[in-house]
Amino acid sequence: MFKLLHISDLHAGKTLNKVSRNEDLAYALEQVSDICLSEKVDVLLISGDIFDKAIPDYSAEGLVLEFLTEWAGKGIEVVLIAGNHDSYDKLRAYAGIKKLGRLHIFDRPSPKVEDMVFQYKDLAIACLPYPSERVLTTISEDAHRSYSHKVAQYLKALAKAVEGYKYRVLLAHLMVEKGKIAGSEREASVSSFYAIRPDQIPESFHYVALGHLHLNQRIESAVPPTHYSGSLYQIDFSEKDTKKFVNLVVLEEFGAKVQALELSLYRQLKEVRIAKGQSIDKVLDEIKDQKALFKVILEADIKDPMLNLKTQKLHQVLGEKLVFLNLELPESSSTELPIEVEGLDLLQIYRAYYKQNYNQELPEEIEREVFRLLNEVQHETHQA
Ligand SMILES: [Mn+2]
The missing domain is CATH 3.60.21.10 (Metallo-dependent phosphatases)
Known part of the structure; x- marks a missing residue:
């Protein structure tokens, strides 16, 4: 035996x-x-x-x-x-x-x-x-x-x-x-x-x-x-x-x-969705003391003037436990894109999207960051 x-x-x-x-x-x-x-x-x-x-x-x-x-x-x-x-x-x-x-x-x-x-x-x-x-x-x-x-x-x-x-x-x-x-x-x-x-x-x-x-x-x-x-x-x-x-x-x-x-787990991985209109404080109260790592999906409106504060709060309260914070924008914001998308590259599309939503040109520092991110996802995802 x-x-x-x-x-x-x-x-x-x-x-x-x-x-x-x-x-x-x-x-x-x-x-x-x-x-x-x-x-x-x-x-x-x-x-x-x-x-x-x-x-x-x-x-x-x-x-x-x-x-x-x-x-x-x-x-x-x-x-x-x-x-x-x-x-x-x-x-x-x-x-x-x-x-x-x-x-x-x-x-x-x-x-x-x-x-x-x-x-x-x-x-x-x-x-x-x-x-x-x-x-x-x-x-x-x-x-x-x-x-x-x-x-x-x-x-x-x-x-x-x-x-x-x-x-x-x-x-x-x-x-x-x-x-x-x-x-x-x-x-x-x-x-x-x-x-x-x-x-x-x-x-x-x-x-x-x-x-x-x-x-x-x-x-x-x-x-x-x-x-x-x-x-x-x-x-x-x-x-x-x-x-x-x-x-x-x-x-x-x-x-x-x-x-x-x-086996018992040191930390659970948990996905938390915060719906539009749901109180962030209430959700945070529930989860902040749990032994877990979180992926938070925040249903958001890009025009919401409080959006920045909300995401800051999530980072502040959860700290290291917040591994991913995903903003989920309503479907409609993508359908509002200009029709003449054809022939534009992704950066140009983003520029048009930004102008339409904020009524101003895309600031240079954001453009640089978007460009860097696009480069990263297009050229680096297939590396092992
Ligand atoms: Mn494996």
């Missing part, structure tokens, strides 16, 4: 409009450590997206290093793989700290599948770190075949590599068709092009520990028990109102028993 704890998608170094989420992660990791010790877990599985970006901030790195080295002398093995947010090279550089803990890092898929297996007594963990297209092309013999075909071939080879073991687990960072998307995953990485079919997951595994999708879920149509444990905290506002879990897995002679354990 083995006890495994399956966690995923730590996203250390995540920020929301410059607000660091490292405290949220630290709070979750404390609970993970407590569970590992109180449940006497044998192996901790971490299925990728350790970091949110290739170069995270120092406090994120400190947090992860502290967590990973905590297990030295505690008799718990830790197996981790890279996710699509992780840098392969960064995780490879972590190889040295293996000496400190019972830490086993699989940073990228290797052409030799035998190198991708962690063995512990009669348990084998076959690992597939996020297979980027580039890596997959270099290690695959049939380069012309589709992405999902190559991944499926690799999974087959992994299943074969561990067939002699009594207990067999697959640890992978992958998109599986029919998985529910939270919205906070990187868009292209969850498209159907990158998805493998549930029936491409080899039947011979006793448990499949997946990372990538941020909602805790089981892929029912796969033959082996196939689970995403989900992110450890609400990564962004698309995960508002969702609960967070880790999976406790008991591997026994007759199969796997899987139990999702709910």
Whole structure:
């Protein structure tokens, strides 16, 4: 019998409009450590997206290093793989700290599948770190075949590599068709092009520990028990109102028993809408002491002389807790645009809009700011 704890998608170094989420992660990791010790877990599985970006901030790195080295002398093995947010090279550089803990890092898929297996007594963990297209092309013999075909071939080879073991687990960072998307995953990485079919997951595994999708879920149509444990905290506002879990897995002679354990959250992400005519003071009274980060949607009239005061008040009372403030203007203000929009660029349209609404020319400093913002959204959104 083995006890495994399956966690995923730590996203250390995540920020929301410059607000660091490292405290949220630290709070979750404390609970993970407590569970590992109180449940006497044998192996901790971490299925990728350790970091949110290739170069995270120092406090994120400190947090992860502290967590990973905590297990030295505690008799718990830790197996981790890279996710699509992780840098392969960064995780490879972590190889040295293996000496400190019972830490086993699989940073990228290797052409030799035998190198991708962690063995512990009669348990084998076959690992597939996020297979980027580039890596997959270099290690695959049939380069012309589709992405999902190559991944499926690799999974087959992994299943074969561990067939002699009594207990067999697959640890992978992958998109599986029919998985529910939270919205906070990187868009292209969850498209159907990158998805493998549930029936491409080899039947011979006793448990499949997946990372990538941020909602805790089981892929029912796969033959082996196939689970995403989900992110450890609400990564962004698309995960508002969702609960967070880790999976406790008991591997026994007759199969796997899987139990999702709910984590408590350091801060909730909350979306608050303030309707036109609603008292801002009253809303603020209700929410200002809550332990949460807020996205406030203010239904506004651009001609309202109090608008500036209202937004100032929101910033003043909520402070750091106000992560986003979105003004929602009535539909009509956009239909009032001059008809001869055709052939104008966005800046020209904004100039016309400003003149129509304020009866004056667009001031230079605003024009410069609008130009900068337009540049930013048009040229920088597609960077990873
Ligand atoms: Mn992720």
